[in-house]
Amino acid sequence: MLQQAEKQLNDYFGYSSFRKGQEEIIESVLKGNDTLAIMPTGGGKSICYQIPALLMDGITIVISPLISLMKDQVDALTSVGIPSTYINSSLSVSELNERISEVKDGVYKILYIAPERIETQSFRTLLLSMNVSIIAVDEAHCISQWGHDFRPSYRSIKKMISDFVEKPVVIALTATATKEVTTDICQLLNISSSNTYVTGFARDNLTFNVIKGENKRDYITKYIKANRDHAGIIYAATRKEVDDLSQFLKKSGVKVGKYHAGLAEQERADQQDQFLFDQLNVMVATNAFGMGINKSNVRYVIHHNLPKNIEAYYQEAGRAGRDGEKSECTILFAGQDIQLQKFLIEQTTLSDEKKVHEYQKLQQMVDLCHTEKCIQTYIVEYFGESTPSSDCGKCMNCRDTRSKIDVTNEALMVFSCVKRMDERFGKTLVAQVLKGSKNKRISQFGFGKLSTYGLMKSKTEKQIVDFIDFLIAEGYLALTNSQFPVLVLSNKARTVIVEKQQVFKKEQVTIESIEANDELF
Ligand code: ADP
Numbered sequence: 001m002l003q004q005a006e007k008q009l010n011d012y013f014g015y016s017s018f019r020k021g022q023e024e025i026i027e028s029v030l031k032g033n034d035t036l037a038i039m040p041t042g043g044g045k046s047i048c049y050q051i052p053a054l055l056m057d058g059i060t061i062v063i064s065p066l067i068s069l070m071k072d073q074v075d076a077l078t079s080v081g082i083p084s085t086y087i088n089s090s091l092s093v094s095e096l097n098e099r100i101s102e103v104k105d106g107v108y109k110i111l112y113i114a115p116e117r118i119e120t121q122s123f124r125t126l127l128l129s130m131n132v133s134i135i136a137v138d139e140a141h142c143i144s145q146w147g148h149d150f151r152p153s154y155r156s157i158k159k160m161i162s163d164f165v166e167k168p169v170v171i172a173l174t175a176t177a178t179k180e181v182t183t184d185i186c187q188l189l190n191i192s193s194s195n196t197y198v199t200g201f202a203r204d205n206l207t208f209n210v211i212k213g214e215n216k217r218d219y220i221t222k223y224i225k226a227n228r229d230h231a232g233i234i235y236a237a238t239r240k241e242v243d244d245l246s247q248f249l250k251k252s253g254v255k256v257g258k259y260h261a262g263l264a265e266q267e268r269a270d271q272q273d274q275f276l277f278d279q280l281n282v283m284v285a286t287n288a289f290g291m292g293i294n295k296s297n298v299r300y301v302i303h304h305n306l307p308k309n310i311e312a313y314y315q316e317a318g319r320a321g322r323d324g325e326k327s328e329c330t331i332l333f334a335g336q337d338i339q340l341q342k343f344l345i346e347q348t349t350l351s352d353e354k355k356v357h358e359y360q361k362l363q364q365m366v367d368l369c370h371t372e373k374c375i376q377t378y379i380v381e382y383f384g385e386s387t388p389s390s391d392c393g394k395c396m397n398c399r400d401t402r403s404k405i406d407v408t409n410e411a412l413m414v415f416s417c418v419k420r421m422d423e424r425f426g427k428t429l430v431a432q433v434l435k436g437s438k439n440k441r442i443s444q445f446g447f448g449k450l451s452t453y454g455l456m457k458s459k460t461e462k463q464i465v466d467f468i469d470f471l472i473a474e475g476y477l478a479l480t481n482s483q484f485p486v487l488v489l490s491n492k493a494r495t496v497i498v499e500k501q502q503v504f505k506k507e508q509v510t511i512e513s514i515e516a517n518d519e520l521f
Pocket of ligand 1: 040045
């Protein structure tokens with residue numbers, strides 16, 4: 001069977017060998033196992049259902065929310081001689097009827113449909129009357145409400161599958177799934193965890209940077225100037241920010257487009273087309289610009305604001321370099337953006353439980369900005385892939401050649417202060433106590449009497465907050481998941497306090513050292 005698969009790869013697609021993961025996934029589907037494939041964007045997921053579709057009797061149904069991509073996919077398949085079509089809301093009634101009758105006549109091997117389609121009884125009846133060999137659920141994270149793009153209509157898939165007398169093989173595919181989303185997909189589609197394949201989340205051609213403390217507009221202007229021949233996307237958090245930033249760039253002479261859900265449909269389509277066809281160099285957009293943007297030569301993605309979580313970040317950043325060429329992803333970090341994201345979480349109608357979950361994911365995104373680890377390694381570990389054997393060597397942390405220094409004493413000062421404040425306060429107040437500030441809240445709580453009061457007085461409050469952020473990112477401290485998070489010690493801090501483990505940081509910290517750890521605890 002696999003030999004045949006390789007032959008199809010060659011005959012239809014012109015490729016000589018499978019990419020990482022493809023072979024195992026195709027083999028699993030051909031054996032009749034329901035399978036989950038988690039592969040990065042551009043990793044080659046489509047072939048994982050297209051080749052089995054060719055090798056099995058009957059038709060393969062691909063459920064995809066990316067209506068704008070269906071036509072391209074079908075055109076590409078048709079051009080290599082694979083009979084395929086799509087049914088979605090873009091068709092007129094007569095086109096729809098014609099396609100349905102061709103599908104019934106068995107003209108096609110692959111049929112793309114939007115998830116909403118299976119919510120209609122007549123369409124489900126049609127599917128059940130056909131010889132369906134495979135159901136491919138593309139963008140499968142949309143089935144999970146823990147995912148960042150939950151689509152209620154995906155929930156109908158399970159029932160639809162169970163209605164088949166002869167059950168088709170199911171293959172679910174996604175580029176972004178955390179552990180809990182993976183568990184959800186497996187549960188909701190009855191896929192065994194032993195048939196889950198996670199392949200290479202790392203995007204070797206991408207370089208990740210986090211820039212702090214720069215004027216964002218100056219940075220972007222310089223960046224665009226230095227990359228004037230290249231296409232890039234700048235993501236901003238709100239429509240207003242998109243309007244303002246694109247206006248500003250236009251005035252500076254940049255060929256810039258804008259895209260957000262507040263624009264008329266026609267305008268959005270025009271802007272998107274101009275960007276796809278290289279008439280615009282830069283697209284400033286909210287996250288509405290995304291799923292389905294199939295532009296391969298995007299050389300950079302800049303996040304003007306902090307994204308809401310790592311899944312959303314990686315999917316947006318991952319739109320750079322889909323052609324495999326070197327590309328750069330930059331986050332412009334500013335503390336206020338955390339407040340903005342919290343505000344956006346509070347504005348939602350999510351349950352309290354879900355809000356806590358969103359806060360937790362936001363904190364992991366913030367941690368990514370403060371870690372000194374390889375950013376690519378940090379991301380693949382977040383997605384549950386085992387730690388790669390080597391770091392990327394390109395991201396700003398890998399390029400940071402400063403030597404690491406021992407900051408164990410400074411860390412102990414912070415831990416001690418957190419503990420003495422009963423793990424009931426946020427990082428600003430902890431930093432103020434360590435700084436020895438004289439504000440009202442400190443006297444109100446009597447923190448001026450703590451032995452840790454003023455222990456870091458030679459530092460600025462901002463330096464102390466930055467150091468606390470570092471300790472959070474490295475897992476020594478944790479913030480509770482709420483709108484007003486409180487600092488608590490983690491087990492890793494206890495290894496420093498009790499087992500005398502050392503803490504290292506790439507920075508010259510000039511705080512008067514204190515003699516023994518025992519003085520603090
Ligand atoms: P994804 O859906 O995972 O984002 P695609 O299925 O669109 O990715 O594949 C990305 C690109 O990689 C496509 O141009 C595809 O033809 C190409 N590709 C897929 N498999 C292989 C392979 N085995 N060898 C070479 N190119 C491949």
